[in-house]
Amino acid sequence: MNKEIESDLHEFVETRYVHLRRTAYLLCGEWHRAEDLVQTALARVVVAARRGRVDSLDAYSRQVLLRVYLDDNRRGSRRRERNWADPAAAAEPPAVAGDQAVALTVLAALRTLPARQRATVVLRYWEDRSVEDTAAVLGVSEGTVKSQSAKGLAALRQILAGSLGELMFSDGGVL
Incomplete structure (x- = not known):
């Protein structure tokens, strides 16, 4: 070797x-x-x-x-x-103050997405990849990446709106 x-x-x-x-x-x-x-x-x-x-x-x-x-x-x-003990309790993030609570809530919302949408959102926004790179990694068309990203973000917004109301970020933006 x-x-x-x-x-x-x-x-x-x-x-x-x-x-x-x-x-x-x-x-x-x-x-x-x-x-x-x-x-x-x-x-x-x-x-x-x-x-x-x-x-x-x-x-x-x-x-x-x-x-x-x-x-x-x-x-x-x-x-x-x-974990069959209490599936509803397992899905709830623990109550933590500040940014950790937000992070845990976002992670819990991310877990609710289907696997392909979750993979697309993670690659596009966590890995900060372009549409072209994400399409190449997933082996799908660029249009599929765009639609999966849009659907995933819409689902995350809906879930987070229900659990957090309007989430304000430090730069003043709203999710």
Whole structure:
């Protein structure tokens, strides 16, 4: 094995792991599942990189993470544990003051979106990707990205309007 590739892989994992885990959390809404998604994605990235099939570790890892998430979602809930104790209570974010309460509320709203809409919203607005980049990663047309983004944002606005009323941001904008 090439020591330079191994060194690059090690450095990449150390520098980008936290960001990938946050992105995975935004996609799935569960820290343990996010950890599993990132581990699976990084294993695939390492295998591909060792075979010399990766031009950009960063771009490839995000694409693989998204594919792992969508594949995991397609398999359905039969592979994942569920909390059957009180589903309504599990969906409610804990009461926290200030920005944390807003963040938890937005994350709870994000979890209600279908998988493709959630992936589109996360890529467009969390990863700050262009419509073209998002379409390429998802393997869909630019029109699909635009419609999924619009539908996802409309659903988030409706959910957040119901739970927070009008949410004012520090710059004075309204969601």
